[in-house]
Structure formats: C-alpha cells, structure tokens
Amino acid sequence: MAKRRGNGEGCIYERKKGQWAAVVSDGTDPKTGKTKRKFLYGKTREEVREKLRTVQNQQATGGIIDAGRLNLATWLNTWCDAYAKPNIKQSTYESYLQQIRCHIVPELGGILLKRLTTTDIQCFYAKMLESGNKSKVQDPETGDMVDRGGGLSPATVIRIHNILNAALEQAKNENKIAVNPVTAAKPPRIEKKEMKVLLVNGGPHPKGCTNRALEEVEKALKEEGIETLIYHIPNVPLQDCIACGSCAKTGKCVFDDCVNEFTSMAKDADGFIFGTPVYYAHPTGKIQSFMDRVFYSAKSAFVHKPAAVISSSRRAGSVTSMDVLNKHLSISEMPIVTSNYWNEVHGHTPSDVEQDREGLDTMYALGKNMAWMLKCIETGKKAGIEVPQNKKRTTNFIR
16 A cells, blocks of 8 residues: 655655656646646655655756766866867867866865855955966076966956856756856956067167167057057166076066066066177177076066067178077067068168168068067957967986
C-alpha cells in the first residue's frame, strides 16, 4: 500500500514492483491548451522527492540548475579550455590563462558560482587598479626576481572584465546561474588622450643639424594630429651607468638628473625618436650614456612603444651610429619605425641640411609612418588585441 505524501512532496506515489514515481505540471501545450505533465521515477521515495524538488526549483527560478559546489576557478578553467580555446588564437588563449591564473583566481576563484555578486567583481576591479600588478623584474644586483608593484592599467582590467563576462554569460546560458553578475559591474574607463611622441636631440646644439632633422619628423606628426615635444639633452657632464642596481629597488636612477626627468615624461609618451650627430662613426657620448641609463632604469616605460633613431653627419658614419642606438629599442620589444631610406640627413650646418631634400623627405616619411603605426596600435587596442606578455630567462655562457 502506498504511503501518504509528505507536505510539499507534490504527487508522489508508489508503483508496482517497488518503484516510486512523481508527476508534476510542466506548462501548457500551445496546440491543445491542456496542462502538460512530467513524470519522474526512482527506486525510493527519497530519490523521487529529490528529483521533484529539483524540477520545482527550476520552474521557480526560470530553469536554473543548481551549480552546487562549482566555484569560479573550476568554471573558468572549463570555459577557457572547452569554449574559448577552440575559437581563439593560441596566443590569445595563453593570455586568457595568464589573466585567469594570475589575477582572477587568486582573488575570486574560491567563490561559489551561484554566490558570486556584482559587488565582489566591482571590489576586485578596484583592487586590481590599485595593487594588481604581479609582474616580476630582475634585481640587477642580486639577480633575484622581485615584484614590480603598483596597479594594473585600465586596459588590462577591461580585458579581465571581458573574460569574466564571456565565461559567466556562458554559465547563464547553461542555466548554472540566474543572472550574470558582470553585466551590472562597471569596468574602468580609458580616458581618451592625445597621442604624444618625444623626439630626443642628442647633439650639442639645440638648433643644430640633428634638431633640423627632428623638426621635419615633427612636422609630419603634427599634420596627423600627434602631439610632440623635442627634448634636448642638456650640455652638462652626464654620468655613465655604474651598475649599482639601485634603480631596480627605487624605480629611478640613483643620479637624479636629466635621465630621471626624461623617464618620468616617457611613461606618458606613445612613441619616440632618438637623434644623434655622428662622432667618429658613432653616436655622441652623452646620448649613449643617456640611453644606457634611461633604458636600464625605466625599461617598462618603453616596452611595446614604437620608436626610431635618426642621425646627422657631414659625410659618413650615420648607419653605424644608428645601429648602436637601435640596440636599445630592439632589446626593449619596441616596434622600430622605418622610412623609405636610411634615417639620415647630411650637412655641416642647418642650412646645409636644408639643401638635403632627400634626407628631409626621409624624415618626413618617417613621421608619417610613425603616426600610422601609432594609430594602428590604438585601433588594435580598441578591438581587443592584447599586448603579448613574453617570458625571459636570464643565463650566461657558463650556466
């Protein structure tokens, strides 16, 4: 004989052969207008009762399936491998993994999917902007990897926001959660700013031949709406790098001179042109020392920003001089901008340079190409193309 139903059990009854069943309303048939019924079966009353409660909960929450103990970290790993990876490039997939493992999981990974709130996410964004930079830099003195510190850029937090939104939207589509909490979260805004290029005059004369070449580059940049500044390295004794390692700890050179002044400006710049006259087929001593210290103490201000080197000479030595300074750019992952000939002008005085029409045309084309590259990079950022995060292992020839 079937036992009486418990309160809230709905229509549960015992069938023949010791099986249990339940029947529950499942909407209305649009063709007949009659109520549809769904039958649930199990070997015990408890089994059927649990199935019935699951269906009733789904109906009450619009079909949401209880995610149980599924936390955000587990779901993000599943989503990244099963949903994202087949539809994106390998480099983008690796970037997703890095953002998930380095930033999202340590802060939010342990929260159950069904308990994750918009407030959790909003507070997470604020923390990342303030102190989320977990990248490492090498201490030149000890060789140890130390925390760079500081916050993530708004662009990086927006990328994290996009990853979370895509993953949780998929969870919502699969009825694992009722609402995507990222929808109501507000990612940081990227303030629109004028792109700026710093042009460095490494010659002795503020208005000499090198400056005239830089002015031609500047002319082309301004025509394209790019803000510019020509920075003349002061004609004072400039200390060479002494490899003290202080900059790895303080973020600036121990010698507080034009190097620190320039690196503070470089952080907000989008591109660079470095110019030098030719001294015995090499750059001037001051620009060599200047760039050694600038790039060693503040490399992060230059990485992935386009740059170029130009030179002025009376007759020869330009290519070798440019090659020396180009090494600073290539080791710092900077896209090197080119022109339609070697980036050089010729003349003993600015008026001589004025007669080097091909040289000035080369400078003008360089400025146009720089503006074009800057605009391409900006467009790529807006389209979600991410800056590569490259790893580096430091070795020498004996270990």
